Amino acid sequence: xxxxxxxxxxxxxxxxxxxxxxxxxxxxxxxxxxxxxxxxxxxxxxxxxxxxxxxxxxxxxxxxxxxxxxxxxxxxxxxxxxxxxxxxxxxxxxxxxxxxxxxxxxxxxxxxxxxxxxxxxxxxxxxxxxxxxxxxxxxxxxxxxxxxxxxxxxxxxxxxxxxxxxxxxxxxx
Ligand code: HEC
Numbered sequence: 425x426x427x428x429x430x431x432x433x434x435x436x437x438x439x440x441x442x443x444x445x446x447x448x449x450x451x452x453x454x455x456x457x458x459x460x461x462x463x464x465x466x467x468x469x470x471x472x473x474x475x476x477x478x479x480x481x482x483x484x485x486x487x488x489x490x491x492x493x494x495x496x497x498x499x500x501x502x503x504x505x506x507x508x509x510x511x512x513x514x515x516x517x518x519x520x521x522x523x524x525x526x527x528x529x530x531x532x533x534x535x536x537x538x539x540x541x542x543x544x545x546x547x548x549x550x551x552x553x554x555x556x557x558x559x560x561x562x563x564x565x566x567x568x569x570x571x572x573x574x575x576x577x578x579x580x581x582x583x584x585x586x587x588x589x590x591x592x593x594x595x596x597x
């Protein structure tokens with residue numbers, strides 16, 4: 425068990441180095457997030473990606489479905505964009521965070537591992553609600569950095585800003 429975790433930690437770290445090489449590409453999206461991109465990212469967060477089922481509609485880790493794993497509090501994460509995008513693409517083996525890249529663990533793009541490596545180490549992946557394209561994952565990242573990450577706890581004003589009007593969810597705050 426300890427060995428498995430250590431091996432995984434090392435691979436994660438190596439993966440982070442590899443991912444660093446593509447940072448400039450993914451970072452390029454960050455500067456240009458338009459309100460339309462942010463809105464599209466919010467839709468993917470709620471619908472296709474269904475991130476809210478585990479992370480909560482406010483991204484604060486208060487999950488919508490009690491049967492689901494406890495998602496991290498994304499409001500408090502300090503991940504840079506590159507690691508965030510990698511986490512969404514590759515998920516995190518053995519934690520309940522699914523991989524949203526259709527080709528994750530097929531060709532070594534995720535932490536240098538393939539499905540057989542996961543199986544060998546006895547690591548399991550939770551099935552994603554859907555797979556997302558690179559573009560969709562970057563839109564979710566645009567949304568998260570614009571409205572969730574580092575924005576403090578959810579409150580009524582932030583809720584209204586998020587939904588664009590005082591929807592019933594905001595009235596409860
Ligand atoms: C089936 C439940 C589930 C779904 C669906 C899910 N997540 Fe997660 N997510 C988790 C869990 C559990 C963790 C904590 C992993 C850990 O323990 O390291 C996590 C961790 C993360 C992290 C790492 C946060 C940190 O600070 O370490 C990010 C970023 C993230 N999720 C983003 C997303 C996004 C974006 C979506 C939708 C596209 C999504 N997740 C969908 C369960 C889920």
